[in-house]
Amino acid sequence: MKKSTPIIAVSIIVFLIPAYFIFNYTVEKVTNQILGGETKELAEYECKLTPKQREFNKGLYYTGPLIDTHVHMPVAFKIISTIAMKFGFEDMPAAVDISTGYINCLFDTEGIKKTFGFFIVPNIISRHAVNHVKNVEEKYPGKFVKFFMPPLPLQTLNPKSSQVKKIFNNNPGLFQGYGEARFDFNVGTNAHPEDEYFLDMYTLADENNLIVQIHPDKGQGEALRRLLEKYPHVKFLAHVMPDYKNEIGTLMDAHDNLYYSLDAEIHYIFGYHTIQNNRGPTKEEYLKFIRGNFDSVLKEGLRDWKQIIEAHPDRFTWGSDRWYTWHFDPEVSGLVVEFGRAFIGHLNPAVQERFAYKNAERMLQNQ
Numbered sequence: 001m002k003k004s005t006p007i008i009a010v011s012i013i014v015f016l017i018p019a020y021f022i023f024n025y026t027v028e029k030v031t032n033q034i035l036g037g038e039t040k041e042l043a044e045y046e047c048k049l050t051p052k053q054r055e056f057n058k059g060l061y062y063t064g065p066l067i068d069t070h071v072h073m074p075v076a077f078k079i080i081s082t083i084a085m086k087f088g089f090e091d092m093p094a095a096v097d098i099s100t101g102y103i104n105c106l107f108d109t110e111g112i113k114k115t116f117g118f119f120i121v122p123n124i125i126s127r128h129a130v131n132h133v134k135n136v137e138e139k140y141p142g143k144f145v146k147f148f149m150p151p152l153p154l155q156t157l158n159p160k161s162s163q164v165k166k167i168f169n170n171n172p173g174l175f176q177g178y179g180e181a182r183f184d185f186n187v188g189t190n191a192h193p194e195d196e197y198f199l200d201m202y203t204l205a206d207e208n209n210l211i212v213q214i215h216p217d218k219g220q221g222e223a224l225r226r227l228l229e230k231y232p233h234v235k236f237l238a239h240v241m242p243d244y245k246n247e248i249g250t251l252m253d254a255h256d257n258l259y260y261s262l263d264a265e266i267h268y269i270f271g272y273h274t275i276q277n278n279r280g281p282t283k284e285e286y287l288k289f290i291r292g293n294f295d296s297v298l299k300e301g302l303r304d305w306k307q308i309i310e311a312h313p314d315r316f317t318w319g320s321d322r323w324y325t326w327h328f329d330p331e332v333s334g335l336v337v338e339f340g341r342a343f344i345g346h347l348n349p350a351v352q353e354r355f356a357y358k359n360a361e362r363m364l365q366n367q
């Protein structure tokens, strides 16, 4: 062996290590560009928004802190929103359209101290999607309670149970929830909450201490009851079960792992009562609707829910269900929050803070 051999070997190693990292970094950057990921510049959003003025400046009003327990975070990559829109989704903004920095700033101005945020993780780019979630946590520690959202109803993009398990194992503590698991989309084929796949998901939720956000379809109240019984240690946070409204209280009495968030169901951001022709309102239509009917919609929400909330003061939470691009418009957003605060202000004072944020905080204990 020549004397120079070790020197050459060492030089190669010295060269290869940085080359490896540079290569990886470049690949990551290029992939990010191709997929349409959030750039550093966007994530560095400079917060200059000011709180929106109240428009309905009369009556009882809650002014304390809020936790929004239902927000669909813009998807990590533009490619996912392109696929979803091709599939028939009305809208699905990506983080390049609405940055996490902007959302964080907007919510700060609205007095929202924490947000249950749903992050879609499609199988084909799961690693990148999970990295995006990690970046959000790094940038805004503790501000977003991160939920692993399956790309329903695009079931072909759903990660296999083993893949989800691996993600949870490799990223302990990154996710605090699973969902939204929605079973009543009006595009594609809906899954069922008791499909074997979802039973696996609830088991994973149990093992990883995750809250499950569930949106059953009409007629699936009984399925939810069976799940509450089968997974007594999993906290299920349900929403939008209009046909089951009268039974929710009874279900809560029987199962202390059931929570319920009131969001789009009371302020109709996806449409008043029904979504016409598979299409929700536009921004202008919604603003006109909520401004023209603020008091009557508030009255309706209180008529339907005040009593049951006050009878179960530890189980209900407030949320917005913001998802589409225009939902994050400061004018719309501000009105949705104003409506929520007016709604809370009309609850029994002993219940207001619990509904506004304390129940959400309690759900996160022992996480």
Ligand SMILES: [Zn+2]
Residues within 6 Å of the ligand: 180, 182, 215, 239, 240
């Ligand atoms: Zn939902």
